[in-house]
Amino acid sequence: MPDPSPHPTTPQRNQAGGTQGVFTTGDPGKAPTIPQPQAKRKLDTVVKLGLGVLIGSFLLIWIGMFLSRPDRSIPPYSIGSQEGTVVAIHVPAWTSDTAIETLIERFRKVGRETRDFGKMKIQPTTPRDPAGPYRSITIYIFTHDSWAEPAILHRYVTAKGSTSTDDQSLREAFEQSVRGFYRLDGTEEEGRIGPVLNGKDTAGTAAYARLLFKGPVGPVTSTGTGPATPTPAPSPQSDARAGRGL
Numbered sequence: 001m002p003d004p005s006p007h008p009t010t011p012q013r014n015q016a017g018g019t020q021g022v023f024t025t026g027d028p029g030k031a032p033t034i035p036q037p038q039a040k041r042k043l044d045t046v047v048k049l050g051l052g053v054l055i056g057s058f059l060l061i062w063i064g065m066f067l068s069r070p071d072r073s074i075p076p077y078s079i080g081s082q083e084g085t086v087v088a089i090h091v092p093a094w095t096s097d098t099a100i101e102t103l104i105e106r107f108r109k110v111g112r113e114t115r116d117f118g119k120m121k122i123q124p125t126t127p128r129d130p131a132g133p134y135r136s137i138t139i140y141i142f143t144h145d146s147w148a149e150p151a152i153l154h155r156y157v158t159a160k161g162s163t164s165t166d167d168q169s170l171r172e173a174f175e176q177s178v179r180g181f182y183r184l185d186g187t188e189e190e191g192r193i194g195p196v197l198n199g200k201d202t203a204g205t206a207a208y209a210r211l212l213f214k215g216p217v218g219p220v221t222s223t224g225t226g227p228a229t230p231t232p233a234p235s236p237q238s239d240a241r242a243g244r245g246l
Contacts, residue, residue, distance in 0.1 A: 074106050075099040077141070080148020083157050085125040085136045088148035091179070097193050100141055100180040104191045104212060107139060111184040112217055134184075140196075141180030190214040 075095045080088045091100065110117055115134045118124070124133030142148050156174045159167035175196035183190045194209030201211055 074103045077103060078145070078148075079121050080142070080145060081150035081153040082123055082125075083150070083153050085138055086153065086157055087122055087125070087137065087139045088142065088153045089139060090142045090145040090148040093143045095143060095179075097179075101193055101212060103141065104180050104182050104193070107182045107184075108189060108191060108213070111137075111182075111189060115184075131186075136185045137183070138185075139180075139182040140174075140178050141182075142177060143179050144177060147174060147177045184217070187217050188215070189217050 075091050077089050077091045080090050082088070091103070107120065110120060115132055117134045117137060122137070125137045126135045127133050129135045146152065152174065155167070155170055159171050162168065178195050181190070181192040181196060191212040191214070192209065193212060197205060197209055201209070
């Protein structure tokens with residue numbers, strides 16, 4: 001007698017052909033249900049606003065860091081002290097003469113083009129001068145920050161003309177410790193590498209001191225690193241201190 005159950009659950013193997021037939025259960029009139037993909041939920045307005053604020057903040061920080069990045073074309077320096085028209089700055093001890101020369105040339109470029117040394121972190125040296133707030137300026141560059149301290153610079157400036165042995169010793173030690181020098185006085189400029197010399201340049205002093213430029217302020221070349229005309233040859237200095245406006 002045949003099995004009355006209409007839902008066989010096990011596959012039947014055809015003995016003649018060796019094939020296997022599979023019988024499905026359920027109502028043959030119903031199609032199988034296919035799951036439908038769910039629609040993506042849109043971001044809430046508050047979430048969008050928060051993401052916009054976050055991205056905008058990172059963008060502003062990046063722009064600020066880009067605009068305030070240090071100038072890599074000159075060595076890092078700090079303003080140690082300033083008294084009147086005299087400024088003492090210091091650079092790291094490992095700074096080479098070539099790097100100091102680059103810094104002096106930058107001061108020269110500013111003095112020739114705009115005379116706005118405020119961008120170089122220097123306060124006005126002649127604030128009440130009708131010719132401008134930076135008509136005269138003298139910059140001493142040191143690799144030892146102790147020489148750029150306000151107390152030392154004050155003693156150096158006030159000791160000019162003093163007959164005291166201590167004052168003269170201080171001024172001499174101060175000038176011998178200088179690594180670079182720049183002076184702008186009206187239409188005259190001067191730049192040096194090495195200590196301040198109290199006499200004229202000689203073959204012996206060329207080993208540790210060198211005159212970069214000295215003479216009237218002239219136009220700057222397209223590169224901004226030197227004058228359009230050759231630099232005047234060094235002239236003897238009978239009294240270097242008197243010519244530095246101190």
